[in-house]
Amino acid sequence: MMSSRMSENFEVTYCADPARGATWKQIFRDELPQTTFRIWPEAGTPESVEYLIAWTPPPGIAASFPNLKVLFSTGAGIDQLDLGNIPDGVQVVRMIDPNLTSGMVEFATMGVLALHRDIPHYLADQRARLWAPRPVRRAADHIVGIMGLGVLGRAVADALKPFNFTLKGWSASPKSIDGMRTFAGIEELPAFLSDCDILVCLLPLTSETESLLCDTTFKLLPRGARLLNLGRGRHLVEEDLLLALESGQIDCAMLDVLRAEPPEAGHPLLGHPRVIVTPHIASTTHPVTAAQRVCALIKQHRRGLPLEDAIDRRRGY
Numbered sequence: 394m395m396s397s398r399m400s401e402n403f404e405v406t407y408c409a410d411p412a413r414g415a416t417w418k419q420i421f422r423d424e425l426p427q428t429t430f431r432i433w434p435e436a437g438t439p440e441s442v443e444y445l446i447a448w449t450p451p452p453g454i455a456a457s458f459p460n461l462k463v464l465f466s467t468g469a470g471i472d473q474l475d476l477g478n479i480p481d482g483v484q485v486v487r488m489i490d491p492n493l494t495s496g497m498v499e500f501a502t503m504g505v506l507a508l509h510r511d512i513p514h515y516l517a518d519q520r521a522r523l524w525a526p527r528p529v530r531r532a533a534d535h536i537v538g539i540m541g542l543g544v545l546g547r548a549v550a551d552a553l554k555p556f557n558f559t560l561k562g563w564s565a566s567p568k569s570i571d572g573m574r575t576f577a578g579i580e581e582l583p584a585f586l587s588d589c590d591i592l593v594c595l596l597p598l599t600s601e602t603e604s605l606l607c608d609t610t611f612k613l614l615p616r617g618a619r620l621l622n623l624g625r626g627r628h629l630v631e632e633d634l635l636l637a638l639e640s641g642q643i644d645c646a647m648l649d650v651l652r653a654e655p656p657e658a659g660h661p662l663l664g665h666p667r668v669i670v671t672p673h674i675a676s677t678t679h680p681v682t683a684a685q686r687v688c689a690l691i692k693q694h695r696r697g698l699p700l701e702d703a704i705d706r707r708r709g710y
């Protein structure tokens with residue numbers, strides 16, 4: 394039933410990749426045929442726009458869309474948004490998309506296995522035309538620590554279970570998860586890190602998590618630990634990683650995200666022999682399932698139900 398507060402006539406503006414926008418438009422036509430769906434910068438009736446779908450919204454959304462109710466991020470992260478410029482009454486919703494999750498599960502599993510099986514070393518050896526086998530360690534002898542036990546971190550933990558790694562997880566609030574030891578808050582960070590052979594970052598970027606992957610954190614890890622950063626480039630202090638690689642405190646790393654994307658061609662981590670860099674492709678939303686998810690949320694919202702997947706502005710994620 395439609396809430397009495399809300400009329401049938403509303404518009405949705407999509408402000409992201411236009412090629413994917415065509416798919417979004419088709420899904421909206423199927424799921425919410427009464428809705429006018431526009432792909433920015435196509436101008437509609439700004440006062441009728443109640444929902445905006447964007448990675449980064451156009452500037453001045455308060456003035457451009459005076460009746461905006463919800464801003465949907467096309468990605469899982471919302472750190473690209475300037476929350477200070479989004480009116481308080483506008484709810485911000487992050488993306489939870491089954492294809493985004495399964496893509497991350499694939500990539501993170503591949504990354505953990507690659508680090509576990511010394512692939513950064515073998516790639517460097519091959520470039521140097523070396524044949525240098527290393528002892529094969531069992532997954533059961535490696536401890537994998539996952540920073541961030543949200544939608545993605547938990548799905549990755551579930552996917553790693555069958556390999557028999559010892560799993561540990563760290564989050565802001567305490568959790569109880571079958572098959573893994575969990576730690577919460579900054580006070581428990583040292584205990585979490587103390588024996589992680591492979592550290593996976595799947596945190597959101599907030600003022601509390603920015604630059605968390607730094608010298609202090611690296612020193613709390615066992616010597617020779619390996620790092621997989623799948624969160625955001627700004628989680629990592631890149632100079633500290635270079636020094637930790639130099640000293641051997643960190644043995645090797647895989648980085649899907651960097652502070653500057655794209656990095657300069659001469660970026661030292663791009664050419665480092667024990668670092669594998671990928672261009673922020675660990676996972677991405679799928680336009681069909683993402684649009685279906687947003688349509689379902691809009692339907693809930695029109696019925697006056699609380700919006701699932703809305704972020705908590707105070708926490709920043």
Ligand code: NDP
Nearest residue numbers: 469470541542543544545564565566596597601623675676
């Ligand atoms: P969620 O919001 O579902 O989960 C976030 C997790 O991080 C929660 O467990 C939360 O703890 C924890 N957390 C947040 N702040 C802190 C803190 N200060 N200390 C300890 N733990 C903290 O996010 P998702 O799993 O959906 O996504 C995680 C991130 O992955 C995204 O924000 C994005 O940066 C990144 N990402 C990267 C992609 C890529 O291609 N490289 C693709 C998609 C996402 P609690 O549960 O207690 O709240």
Ligand code: OXD
Nearest residue numbers: 467468469470676677
């Ligand atoms: C996301 C991303 O947050 O692509 O979805 O990084």
